Amino acid sequence: MSTGQAILSKMSAQQNTEQYRHENWQGSFSEYLDIVKANPAVARTSYQRMYDMIIAEGTYPVEGSKNLVRYTFFDDPHNNGEDAIFGLSETLMALVNVFRSAALKYGTERRVLLLHGPVGSSKSTIARLLKQGLVRYSRTDEGALYSFGWKEEDGSITWDPMNCEPLQLIPMSAREDVCRELNADRPSDTYSVEITGDVCPLSRYYFQQRLQEHDGDWTKVLESVVVRRIFLSEQDRIGIGTFQPKDEKNQDSTELTGDINYRKIAEFGTESDPRAFNFDGEFNVANRGMIEFVEVLKLDVAFLYDLLGASQEHKIKPKKFAQTDIDTVIIGHTNEPEYRKLQSNEFMEALRDRTIKIDVPYVTRLNEEVKIYNKSYNQARVRGKHIAPHTLEVAAMWALLTRLEQPKHHGLTLLQKMKLYNGKTLPGFTAENVKQLRKEAKHEGLEGISPRYVQDKISNALVVNTTSTSLNPFMVMNELESGLRHHSLIGNDEIREHYRQLISTVKEEYTDIVKNEVQRAIAADEDALTRLCGNYIDNVKAYTQHEKVKNRFTGEDEEPDERLMRSIEEKIDIPDSRKDDFRREIMNYIGALAIDGKQFNYKTNERLQKALEMKLFEDQKDTIKLTSLVSQVVDKDTQEKIDIVKSRLIRNYGYNDESATDVLQYVASIFARGDVKDEN
Structure with a gap:
């Protein structure tokens, strides 16, 4: 067996054909009713699906804030964070709240969502994440959705070009009864089945044609319907559309709502025959999912009429046909100059009234x-x-x-x-x-x-x-x-x-x-810091308890070393008037640790650690002679000490040899110029 054939055989063995059949299910209309009865969520609206998709990924609190949450979805966990949105928690919460309101049908489902902000503020990234999320979610059991097609006499199937919801085939007169049956015994925490809107003109044509053949018995018509599971895909133009303004001379509204197929007019005899029409405009394609309008406010006015109808009425007007129902999330984005034009243009009042603006600013943290x-x-x-x-x-x-x-x-x-x-x-x-x-x-x-x-x-x-x-x-x-x-x-x-x-x-x-x-780094001598800390604490303890300190060398009792204590405290701006309070705080802190059975370590108190490090640096900087780095000659003893500091910068702070040398020379030049600020 050749290497190539071996690779293919190995890949073939890894495939799960049963999983493929499950995901690409096809069945009858009655079988689809069974699916809806068991899981009403398959018949959700586009906004409900969008909201559930985001919530399904989970949330977590924003550090340091009581009211803000982050949606894991916008961290892009499925793509290793490639399109993760950093910051913007309030913006993303506002966006998801609109989706929630629209999912509950409070009115925002009839609006255009306008992401407004400066260039490079993640507007396109947010739209891209939503589109990619829908693609991914539609392939899960929780995000499954279905469409249908018509069985022809030759055994072929003509699929609905707009991937409409199969339940829309049920006539208006029977919908209330069907919904009552489907919602019977439904748990209160699940979706209830609602049937709104009508199928596209092509499926309406087939329905009417076959209704005549069956003497008005619509249940017989549905026997020739094949229901299938569909996957949303921008590449395959299923459920996800993107529209971008181009040169006005090379663009017309048929790009949104479809156009006549002139080659088929000779076959079907009239322009108004839906079989001679291509339902491939961006709104047609975006049915059941979402449509993104890039730089939406640059659209010609002629396109805005279609946009307004699609948002407010959930309908579009294909050429030569009646208004057609669509179900899609409409998201546009624009920048500040274009939005200012919208505000000042009185002819755009209708669009402003049907727009929910969500500011997407630059990060400010x-x-x-x-x-x-x-x-x-x-x-x-x-x-x-x-x-x-x-x-x-x-x-x-x-x-x-x-x-x-x-x-x-x-x-x-x-x-x-x-x-x-x-x-x-x-x-x-x-x-x-x-x-x-x-x-x-x-x-x-x-x-x-x-x-x-x-x-x-x-x-x-x-x-x-x-x-x-x-x-x-x-x-x-x-x-x-x-x-x-x-x-x-x-x-x-x-x-x-x-x-x-x-x-x-x-x-x-x-x-x-x-x-x-x-x-x-210079003051990172652990032993020296520990000794300095111990000396300071001994003196503070004696001071607060009005005792004396035993001199380690002479063994004699002496007054607490005020000069030592102040030289440390001044490094963190403790004024003389506050020294007693600070020293008592330190002793209370040590006492609280002791009660809990813990031992005091200077590293547990950030302020004290900083003060000790700055004091030790001041004591050692002259012995290291850091300023000698800017000279050509460095003695061996100084070089060894400098190498120790450099190794600490590399080990503790993430420098490499070159950058550690650079930063030492830079700081040394500051000392050489005498430009060091008073740290007090």
Whole structure:
């Protein structure tokens, strides 16, 4: 057996033909009624199916918020998070609430959902996730749905071109009775069967034709109907449509509602014969699923009439035929300039009245923005190039600062506002204050730099810096700044200059971050920190209990070392007037741990750990002679100490050899210039 034949044989053995037959079920209309009786959900509306699809994936709470939840569906778990939506929890909750309302038939099922936001804010990604989700959900037992076809005399089957719901074949006069039978003994927590709308003109033609043959007995007509399970598929144009505006000269409304098949007119004799019509417009295709309108507000007015009818009445008007029922979720997306045109155009009043606008802003939380870039530029994807710590963080930081509005609160900087949004605490600011900040900035996130621009510049930095094994923040910030000269979406020089100044702000913040990181690496001597902590605690204990401390060397009792205690406390801005409170807090904390049978460790108290590390750094920085890094000659003893610090940066903070050397030299140059800020 050849290798190719062996591969095919192995694949053949792995296939489950029974599963295929189950998924591609065909049967009679009466058998379909049995299916509906057992599981009414197969006859759901498109909105009900959409809502159930999202909820089926589950939810989880948003960290740090009592009222927000995340829908696992939008994390794209089935595609390894390739299209995951980061942040935007409120936006996604608003969207799902519309689906829920529409599923309950409260009125929103008769609206166009308009995703509105700046370029690159995930509008298309949300629509793509919904389409992919429907494709996937329709292949599950929970998401199964069915359509039908007509048996011909030669044994072939003419399938309904719009994949209509089989129950729509039941005449209006009998629907109430049939629904009563199907809903009998139905559990209260399941869907009730409702039959609305009519089949497409072609199936209506076949129904009427065969009704005559059977002397008006519609139950006999249904004996020639074959019901089959269908799978929604954008590629196969089943249940999912996408419409994108093109050149007005090359586009007409038949792209939405289908067109006459002129080759078949000679066969059937008239344009109004449904057999001579192609029901292949995007609305026809999207029946039972969803249709996406890309840049919907760029549509010609002629298309808007079809859109309005499809949303409000759930009907479309194919050429030469009566209005035809459809059941589809209509989602469009647009950007801010196009939406402003809609608001100012009095001829668009009908569309505005039938639209539910859902703002899809840029992310305004730093941690979520960083996730966007981590997804695209993790080490598994960026082969052969190490990404230094904070590189993606500073890019995200700059992007966020361009999107935030200047705070009205006196004394609050834009950088501090960004930190508050990211969950950091600042003296004098509560969670309520942060909520108020967001309320005051109504257009926040709807303007600023797109993640796409940042991604383009990160990609460029990876390609341009070929001589370096590591991509560092300065390489990316240089690309971000140089690209501003040619950025097509920046309206004027004033905004461009503001963005440049924000890069300077980010550079200053990065300097503080790495300076602190190097300080911690220098002060990461566990034994020295433990000794310093023990000495501090002994003195604090003696101070709070009005005792003396035994000198470890002389054995004599001495007064608590006030100078030592203050040198540590000042590192975390504990004023002299608050020192007693702070020391009592430390002792109470140690006592509470002891009651629980736990031993105190300086690492369990973040503030104390920071103070100890900064104190130890101050004591050791002169012995390490970090500033000697910027000189050409380094003595052996200093080099050994520097190598220890570098190894800590690599082991504890994610640097490689080159980026660790770079950051040490950068921080050393700051010390050499005497530019170190007073940490107090």
